[in-house]
Each structure stands twice: as structure tokens, then as C-alpha cells.
Amino acid sequence: MRRNSICCLVFSVALIAAFFTGQAQVPDNENFYVTHGPYLQNAGTTGVTVVWTTNRPAIPGVKVTAPDGSSFFVRNSTDGIVNGGSLVHKVRIDGLDPGSKYKYSISSVQVLKYQAYRVYYGDTLNRKAEDFTTYPFKKDNISFLVVNDIHDNAAKLSSCLRNGFPLEKDLVFFNGDMVDFLQDPEQLFKGFIDSAVYYFASAKPFYYVRGNHETRGYLARELKGYFDYPGDRFYYSFDYGTVHFTVLDCGEDKPDNNRYYYGLADYDSYRSEQLRWLKEEVESENWRKARFRIVFIHMPVIREEKQGYGMKYLSENFGPLLDKAGADLMISAHTHRNAFLEKGKSGFSYPVIVNSNNTFLEVFAGEDDIMAALRDVNGKQISEYVVKARK
Numbered sequence: 455m456r457r458n459s460i461c462c463l464v465f466s467v468a469l470i471a472a473f474f475t476g477q478a479q480v481p482d483n484e485n486f487y488v489t490h491g492p493y494l495q496n497a498g499t500t501g502v503t504v505v506w507t508t509n510r511p512a513i514p515g516v517k518v519t520a521p522d523g524s525s526f527f528v529r530n531s532t533d534g535i536v537n538g539g540s541l542v543h544k545v546r547i548d549g550l551d552p553g554s555k556y557k558y559s560i561s562s563v564q565v566l567k568y569q570a571y572r573v574y575y576g577d578t579l580n581r582k583a584e585d586f587t588t589y590p591f592k593k594d595n596i597s598f599l600v601v602n603d604i605h606d607n608a609a610k611l612s613s614c615l616r617n618g619f620p621l622e623k624d625l626v627f628f629n630g631d632m633v634d635f636l637q638d639p640e641q642l643f644k645g646f647i648d649s650a651v652y653y654f655a656s657a658k659p660f661y662y663v664r665g666n667h668e669t670r671g672y673l674a675r676e677l678k679g680y681f682d683y684p685g686d687r688f689y690y691s692f693d694y695g696t697v698h699f700t701v702l703d704c705g706e707d708k709p710d711n712n713r714y715y716y717g718l719a720d721y722d723s724y725r726s727e728q729l730r731w732l733k734e735e736v737e738s739e740n741w742r743k744a745r746f747r748i749v750f751i752h753m754p755v756i757r758e759e760k761q762g763y764g765m766k767y768l769s770e771n772f773g774p775l776l777d778k779a780g781a782d783l784m785i786s787a788h789t790h791r792n793a794f795l796e797k798g799k800s801g802f803s804y805p806v807i808v809n810s811n812n813t814f815l816e817v818f819a820g821e822d823d824i825m826a827a828l829r830d831v832n833g834k835q836i837s838e839y840v841v842k843a844r845k
């Protein structure tokens with residue numbers, strides 16, 4: 455059992471509230487079933503989080519089978535109470551061995567009635583087993599895909615994924631603006647999660663970098679409930695193979711007092727808090743010792759004459775820090791135009807690849823260099839960029 459964060463608890467309470475108020479929306483004669491997923495999140499050398507949803511409230515669990523055939527069953531709990539009773543299910547699995555192939559199958563026990571002194575259970579759904587491999591401690595060559603600015607166009611995403619062969623890659627990044635705004639959970643599923651599950655996400659995790667559009671609409675407040683982030687933050691770092699990945703959250707593009715935010719934006723203080731974290735991050739041993747340091751951020755951190763408020767803030771505050779700390783490559787999105795800004799031309803000592811809304815990146819990182827192929831939605835290569843390792 456594992457304790458989740460306070461945010462998860464708040465989210466669970468909200469969903470339990472939805473359970474009591476929203477049940478009538480499901481017709482009585484509808485069977486109990488899994489509506490979306492499972493998809494993997496927050497993976498590492500010893501753990502992974504499995505997420506899925508059901509059409510009726512349930513108690514979730516996951517059966518894990520190790521390479522030697524032994525198996526165990528995982529349920530999570532928060533403050534002594536087993537997680538469950540909602541429609542969205544997140545189960546964290548820890549204590550796995552690095553670089554090992556496991557099987558997992560999700561289990562959902564329907565909750566018919568949840569009372570103080572009596573809980574009535576309905577059907578139990580056990581789904582077929584899926585494969586998942588924990589990250590290895592060491593790997594000389596890795597590969598990953600990058601897609602961004604899909605703006606709910608699941609057909610376009612499907613085309614990128616069909617031609618990007620995500621199951622053959624180590625990682626997949628969705629670099630922001632995957633949806634236009636967030637008002638209803640179905641936007642997340644129809645917009646991109648269902649396509650991701652169809653092509654790879656039950657077997658490989660994806661990293662969902664927050665773009666400025668993911669901050670818009672009421673559901674933006676509950677975004678973390680559908681995913682799992684290291685440290686429960688949208689900015690974090692992790693290591694895989696020869697690369698230290700630093701993922702940043704650009705925030706909104708306009709000043710906090712813009713009238714379209716209706717007094718609900720507080721990105722200046724959020725970005726300063728993130729900057730404090732970034733100062734510690736670039737001093738960390740993992741950053742300093744990494745063969746390559748790749749920074750993911752939805753809005754590019756570059757120097758340009760005319761910049762909107764958000765990009766200017768990033769350029770003035772995040773740029774010099776990453777420059778001095780020796781970032782090797784930044785991978786960005788947002789502008790809907792492809793660009794490769796070499797060292798210096800970005801205004802900083804690191805090169806920046808900006809992927810458009812009509813292309814995807816296939817990246818290979820080894821010991822000596824990083825090679826990024828820019829491909830159109832049909833998989834046709836448009837250009838290729840190479841970043842050599844620091845001397």
C-alpha cells in the first residue's frame with residue numbers, strides 16, 4: 455500500500471462527490487465496463503503508475519506478474535483508507551526490478567452503494583494482461599517520439615503515432631497543447647489519450663508536458679487527477695540512458711492580469727517558484743554528470759526582438775540559467791512552425807528544436823550525439839538535426 459499526495463486525496467474526495475451526484479447519468483441497464491485505458495504514467499527503474507476509468511464507481515487494483523512467474527496484487531491507500539469509489543483509477547506499483555518485463559492486469563470492483571456501515575459490491579472486471587518493462591539502470595542508446603499542439607485532433611495524432619512506431623521507442627512525449635482547453639474529461643480521452651492507448655500507452659508510458667492551452671477551462675484544475683507526475687508537479691527531471699531529461703512548465707502566454715483570465719492567473723509566482731527549483735536542479739549530480747541534458751518546455755526559451763509576455767519572462771529568467779548550466783538541447787512547441795535554432799542563434803548557448811503542429815520528432819540519443827528526424831504526419835522525413843556531445 456502506498457500513500458498518495460494530498461492533491462490525490464482532494465481529487466478523490468471530489469470524485470467521490472461526483473459518484474454521489476453523477477450516478478443517475480449512467481442508465482441503470484448499462485453494464486459495468488472500463489471506459490478508457492489502461493495507460494502508464496510516471497515510470498522508472500522500480501515503479502510505474504497505471505491509470506484507467508470505469509463508467510461506474512469502483513475499487514481499483516492491479517495484478518502484477520514478475521518475469522519468474524510469481525505474482526502479487528496491488529491496491530493503494532491514502533491515510534488508511536483504500537483508494538476507490540470514483541470513476542478515475544490510479545494505482546501506483548513500486549518495488550519492481552530495473553530493466554525487467556512484467557505483466558499487469560487491471561481489476562475493478564464495482565461499488566453499488568457506499569454507506570457508513572454497509573458497502574455493496576457489484577461485478578468485478580479483470581482485464582487481459584498487458585506487458586510493461588521497467589527502465590534499465592544503464593542504456594547506451596535510447597529513442598523517443600515527440601508530438602505537440604494536436605489541439606484535440608486525434609486523427610492527426612493517430613497518423614503521427616501510426617508512422618512513429620511508439621512501441622519500438624523507449625519514451626513518448628506529448629509536448630503541450632494536446633487539447634484546446636479543458637472543460638470535460640472526454641476532451642482528454644477523445645483528444646489524445648484514447649489514441650495513445652490504441653497505439654502504445656498500455657505498454658509504454660507517455661510524458662504529458664503542460665502547454666498554455668492545458669491551463670484553460672475548469673478541468674485544468676483537476677488535470678493531475680488523470681495523470682501521474684514525479685513529485686506531483688508539472689516540472690521535474692528524470693534520467694534514461696545517456697540523457698537527463700528536465701521537463702518544465704511554461705505557464706500561460708499572456709500577463710496574469712489579462713482580462714481573459716478573469717483574475718484567476720498566478721503564473722508569475724508559479725514561474726518564480728519553478729525557477730527556484732530549476733536553480734537547484736542544474737546543481738544536481740544527475741544534471742552535472744549527464745552525457746546529455748535535454749530540456750522539454752512547450753514555449754521555446756529563446757531571445758527574439760518581439761516576444762509575448764510569457765516567452766519574454768522565460769527568455770529573461772530561465773534562458774540565462776539554462777545557458778550557464780550547459781543545457782545541450784531544448785525541445786519545444788507552441789509556435790506551430792518548425793524551426794531549428796542552432797547554438798547561439800537561439801540567443802543562448804543551447805540549440806532549440808521547435809516541432810510544429812503538423813510534424814513529429816523521432817529522436818535517438820547515444821554516447822556521441824543526439825539525432826532528431828523531423829517527420830510529417832505520414833512519416834516522411836523533412837529534415838534531420840544532429841547535436842554533438844560536449845567535449
Ligand SMILES: [Fe+2]
Nearest residue numbers: 631665666788
Ligand atoms: Fe501553445
